[in-house]
Amino acid sequence: MKIGSARDDALYMEELSQKDTPVHRIDPRAKIIVNIFFIFTVLSFNRYEISALVTFFTFPLFLMVSGDLPAGYLTKKLLLISPIVVLIAVFNPVFDRETAFILAGAEISAGWVSFFSILIRFFLTAGSILILIASTGFYKVCMALERIGVPSLFVMQLLFLYRYIFVLLDEGARMVRAHALRSFSDRGIKIKTFGSLLGNLLLRTVDRADRIHSAMLARGFDGSVTLNRRIKFRTSDAFFVVFWPVLFILMRRYNFSELIGSFFLRIF
Amino acid sequence: MSHHIVEARSLHFTYRDGTPALRGVDFRITHGESVAVVGANGAGKSTLLRHLNGTVLPQRGEVRVGDFPVIKDRLKEVRRTVGMVFQNPDDQLFMPTVFDDVAFGPVNCGLPPDEVEARVDEVLAQVGVAYLKGRSSTRLSAGEKRAVSIAAVLAVSPDILVLDEPNSDLDPRARRRLIELLKTFKHTKIIATHDLDMVLDLCPRTIVLVEGKVAADGNSLEIFSDEQLLKKSNLEKPLRMQKYPG
Numbered sequence: 294m295k296i297g298s299a300r301d302d303a304l305y306m307e308e309l310s311q312k313d314t315p316v317h318r319i320d321p322r323a324k325i326i327v328n329i330f331f332i333f334t335v336l337s338f339n340r341y342e343i344s345a346l347v348t349f350f351t352f353p354l355f356l357m358v359s360g361d362l363p364a365g366y367l368t369k370k371l372l373l374i375s376p377i378v379v380l381i382a383v384f385n386p387v388f389d390r391e392t393a394f395i396l397a398g399a400e401i402s403a404g405w406v407s408f409f410s411i412l413i414r415f416f417l418t419a420g421s422i423l424i425l426i427a428s429t430g431f432y433k434v435c436m437a438l439e440r441i442g443v444p445s446l447f448v449m450q451l452l453f454l455y456r457y458i459f460v461l462l463d464e465g466a467r468m469v470r471a472h473a474l475r476s477f478s479d480r481g482i483k484i485k486t487f488g489s490l491l492g493n494l495l496l497r498t499v500d501r502a503d504r505i506h507s508a509m510l511a512r513g514f515d516g517s518v519t520l521n522r523r524i525k526f527r528t529s530d531a532f533f534v535v536f537w538p539v540l541f542i543l544m545r546r547y548n549f550s551e552l553i554g555s556f557f558l559r560i561f
Numbered sequence: 562m563s564h565h566i567v568e569a570r571s572l573h574f575t576y577r578d579g580t581p582a583l584r585g586v587d588f589r590i591t592h593g594e595s596v597a598v599v600g601a602n603g604a605g606k607s608t609l610l611r612h613l614n615g616t617v618l619p620q621r622g623e624v625r626v627g628d629f630p631v632i633k634d635r636l637k638e639v640r641r642t643v644g645m646v647f648q649n650p651d652d653q654l655f656m657p658t659v660f661d662d663v664a665f666g667p668v669n670c671g672l673p674p675d676e677v678e679a680r681v682d683e684v685l686a687q688v689g690v691a692y693l694k695g696r697s698s699t700r701l702s703a704g705e706k707r708a709v710s711i712a713a714v715l716a717v718s719p720d721i722l723v724l725d726e727p728n729s730d731l732d733p734r735a736r737r738r739l740i741e742l743l744k745t746f747k748h749t750k751i752i753a754t755h756d757l758d759m760v761l762d763l764c765p766r767t768i769v770l771v772e773g774k775v776a777a778d779g780n781s782l783e784i785f786s787d788e789q790l791l792k793k794s795n796l797e798k799p800l801r802m803q804k805y806p807g
Contacts, residue, residue: 307697432657432697456657459699504652507616511645512717513637513669518656 300462309362310430316360320530321429321437327537328425332418334541340407341393345548346414352537353420360428367423371416382411431455433524440524449518460501465494565592565720565749566627567613567643573621574608574773582608584773585622590766595750597760597781600770601795606725606753607648609770613723613751614643626721641670644719644748648726650706654698659685659709662698666717684712688742704735711742721749728756757785757799769794 310317335349357364389404426434432455439448468490472482482490543549567590574583582605590596598606611617612624615636624631626639647653656662663681672680685691688708693701701709707727714722727743728736740762743750752764760767760781767784769777771794777784784790785799 304700307700435657452657453655456655456698460651501652504647504649505655507611508645508647508653508655509665510636511614511616511640511647512666512713513640514665515669518665519668 300459300466303459303462305366306427307430309427310433312361312428314359314361314428316356316428319533320524320526321433322440322524322526323530323534324425324429325434325437325441326534328421330538330541331421334545335414335417337545338410338414340410341403343406343410343413344550344554345544346410346417348544348549349417349541352541353417353424356421356424356428360424362424362427367420367427370423371420374419375412375415378412378415382408385411436524445517452518457501457505461494461498464497468494566590566625567721567749567751568625569609569612569622570625571622572609572612572619572624574605574612574617575620582773583612586770586773586775588768588775588778590749590751593747593749594766595764596752597757597764597767598751598753598770599755599757599760599767599794599796600776604770604794605773606770610645610723610725610751610753613721614645615639616645641717642719643721643723644714644717646710646714646722646724646727648729650703650710653710653713654701654706657697659690659693659696659698659701662709663713663716666713670717680716681712684715685709687715688712689738702735703730704732704738707731707735707739708742719748721751722746724750724752724754726754727752728754728759755796757796758801761785761799761801769796 331349331352335346338346356362357367385408386402386404389402389407391403392400393403393406394401429437432452435448435451435455438451439445469482472486472490476482476486569586569588572583572586573581575581586605586609598609600606608617612619612631613626615624615631615633618631618633626642629635629638631639654662656665660681663684664677667677667680681694682691685694688711690705690708690712693705693709698706698709707730711724711727724743728739731739736756736759740759743752743763750763752760754760764781766779767777767781768775769784769790776794777787777790785802788798791798
């Protein structure tokens, strides 16, 4: 069952990318460049930074709202992968026990600060990539990567991965279903059976790869795949590429949350 | 127009595990002919077809396309001449979108982008699925996938079309549409199939394979009337040739 839902998930992302909003219309290259810039800026902060990072949520939020993307769904996706990050970050509070600041009488250790800093960075970077794909489509992202200068071999790998992940998931789902129908228990798959299922799937995959390769050869494949699609870079794209990185630099240079905070403190 | 000729001369092929697939196949198909290749499962149909565009090279004997032998050095020309529609469209549609899939062949032939685009539009319209152009290949129905596979092959304007069980996964109406579509093609057609009724619609000539050998080669109607031959080759009379009971 789970395999089936993974497939639906991927298809849903594909559906989201078919929408027609200002964000969807931005040149994929522009989106990738801004995203890379975004990720590097976010990662460049020192490990105890929290307040300045928070301002960076403007970028994913802006894309999500103007791209008409479902916040709940994307957050759920992020939460699903977050345990891995938590696992990595969770040792910080254990090893880094220096007091960072005191909040409402409780000592907050530097470890906890860096723990949350890592989590925020994760949500920012993984979130922005998720939004990039949801608002662009995996395929266009690959195409743009190629145009930007990523080696075509690498791009091809991604494309084929994406094309056949559905076929593989279908095949996997069928095998699991066939197993479930004849195993008469809901205990899941035994390790031994699982091994042979997986082996079987691998063999099928190899066979399929073989057939796909002959299909490619049959149509004149000679080692390189060219995507025949022109994308137009418009003035609004240029604005996008300039505006956001400038904002990122400003947000990196000046801590806006602190500035706004002190501004309000001064008023009241 | 000798380049539309497909010929097999005492063709032998044995798989690596020792299973013999072809044991001396001979035939000659000339320009504009439409020929069915029928036979039981494992009779060697698919193996034979794979020889026709050089996916597999003969171990003994030879295959000639347009009066030239199919050898390694000539594969590029052979594959432009012989368009192959595979049995499973999921193997054939390997690009992410319908457009890219159909464009794959023309791009590899070195056509400039504008012409590629025009070519794609043309063949998609020809097979009646122009509306699928921007769609992703994953989300098509079996009939649509089949149509796109055929368009992808037509896109390089082959002289000879080879189809491996083209209607094995189609519903009756999609099957009918496919038959009507194939009727419109003037290419030399070689179709491997179990659907003998479709053969009656499309192919005046039939080659029957039994255990890797040509058991019969001739007029489809005559072959399908030969009960003994049909029995020997695990086939049944096409439905429309069977007598209604009562």
